[in-house]
Amino acid sequence: MKYTVVNVKCSEELSEILQAIIGNVGFDAILENENGFEASIESSLFDKNALTEAFEFFNDQITYTIEEQEKQNWNKLWESHYNPVEISEELQIRASFHPADPKYKYEIVITPKMSFGTGHHQTTTLMLRNQLMIDHKNKDVADLGCGTGILAVMAKILGANQVDACDIEDWSCENALENAALNNAEIRVTCGTVADMEKLDKYDIVLANINRNVLLSEIPTYQSLITSGGNLLLSGFYTEDLELITEKANSVGLKYISHLEKDNWVSAVFEN
Template identity: 80%
Template structure:
């Protein structure tokens, strides 16, 4: 059996978006590398016009080439490129094929498939570090735009009572449930936006690692979900965007508490 492989060169922050787009047109195996990623699809399913149209919007932000290959063991290739991630001295993210490292107080096991949130990206790392600084015990937590479910899983590991999550991509929701099972925790996941999510009335902690425009647009919704004294953790935006995020949050009575920065990405904490 032959496979069509697309080799994409792009910036790290665009890689996840392009992988999701290619997933929508049938590509089902992805392998990240230093310059971008490779994706494969059975050659009989490959539609050139469909792919060109899907990627045309990003022509000035990336380049790609396409070739046909014999079938490879993509799982083995992925495993050889995926390394454990140290989030802090207390937390490691690993895949199921890595050995457990007893020096860490916490660990999260992740099989990311096509979903965002492996711990390798700065925004995920920062959100997890902020979570580690906040008491989750017995609290209700909402994870909006959950991707792999890594933040929702972390909330449960930290003792959260109820964790509700949502994502607009069905494969992300499936992946989040799979990862929850890998970590022996229970979360509730809805396919859709926060307005469509199966949720409680209020949460002590709301998590949203999305992007600047969505955060600004949905800020009032986030505030409405948070209990008095509760926390809102945000990421998915650059350091230069922090002032406008603070300003928007203040419009709805959210008080800036702190932020962390890595590779020009920000994760900020607000209190209601």
Template identity: 45%
Template sequence: MATKQLSISATVEITEILMAELGEIGFDIFEDTDSGMKAYCPLENYDASAAHEIITRYRFLGPIDVVESEIEKQNWNAVWETNYDPIRISDHVNIRASFHEPDPSVALDIVINPKMSFGTGHHETTTLMVKAMFLLPIEGKTVLDVGTGTGILAFISLKLGADRVHGFDIDPWSVENSIENAALNGCESATFQEGTICNEPLVAYDVVLANINRNILLNELSEYALRLHAGGHLLLSGFYAEDIPILLEASSPLGLQLEEKTSLRNWACLRLRKA
């Protein structure tokens, strides 16, 4: 299946806005470049008029140059290998591809060979989620990874001692990629399946992880709460710091109480606990 690629040249301020907006219309992978970013969307989901409208809407902020192209699925690994450097998250985690050497100085070494899946660890929201996970009592707990992507958060959960981890994603490529990455990390006990939160049985977990985007989080918050034990923790990211109030307003009636909020370059993360 082909994928639409938009190579966008713009300022950091503009690309961050476009990333959030394009994420609402089917773009699910974003790659930083020296001049801006590259955004990717499965060709079958690509809405040209919506994408062009978003880009036109923000031209008043400054110049935006866009080059459209299509890439095939089998070329994706080659694309990543030319741009994918290991990322270290404080002293907690080193996230690398299989062609990189391990870093023995960190607590956890995670191997990710991305295909058409979001989640190489380079995005600020992944950093925020990982740091928050190290503050949770995950050992011996059950964990649900919403929109698992490449499986990074699922593997970290297992390596932190989780008893059972299950992840799902609407993208079949993500499920395929997560299973392959699980084998690279000795995390074959993690289970992955295609679907949304509504396809998941009403089984309660100790920890629910959701690093997606604001609108999906708002739409699905009640479903997360239904699948969370009393006293369990919910980690949310994938949104901007200015979105925190609206997410907290939606969380409160569900019995989800704020324990911590963090941010990194205007991206935010919430740690909530179910009363």
């Protein structure tokens, strides 16, 4: 069996968007690299016109090549590129093929597939670090735009009660449930937006690692989900956007508490 492989060179910020787009035209294996990523599909299923249309809007920001290859062991290839991630002195993210490291108080086992949230990206790291500083014990938590479900899993590991999550991508919802099972973490996942969720009345903690424009649009909705004194943790935006995000949060009654930065990315904590 032969596979068609597309090798995409792009910025780190654009890579996440393009991986989601290429998944929508049938590519089912993605391997990130230092220049972008490569994705594969069975050659019999490859539609060059669909790929061209999918990338058309980004032509001035990316370059890509297409080639046909014999079938590779994509799991082995992915494993050779994936290393455990130290989030803090307390927490490590690892794949199931890595041994556990007893020096960490917490660990999360992740098989990311095509979903976002391996711990390698700065925003995921920052969100997890903020979670480690907030009491989750017996709290109800919502993870909006959950990707791999890594933040929802962290909430359960930290002692949360009910954890609800949502994502607009089918594969992310499936992956989130798989990763929750790997970590013996019971979460409830809805495929859709926050409006589609089977929600509790209120949550003590709401997590949203998405992007600036979505956050600005949905912060009022997030606020409506949070208990009095509860927390909102946000990421997916840059240092220069923090003032704008804070202004929007303040406008709906959310109080800025703190933020963390890494490589110009930010995760901020607000209180309702």
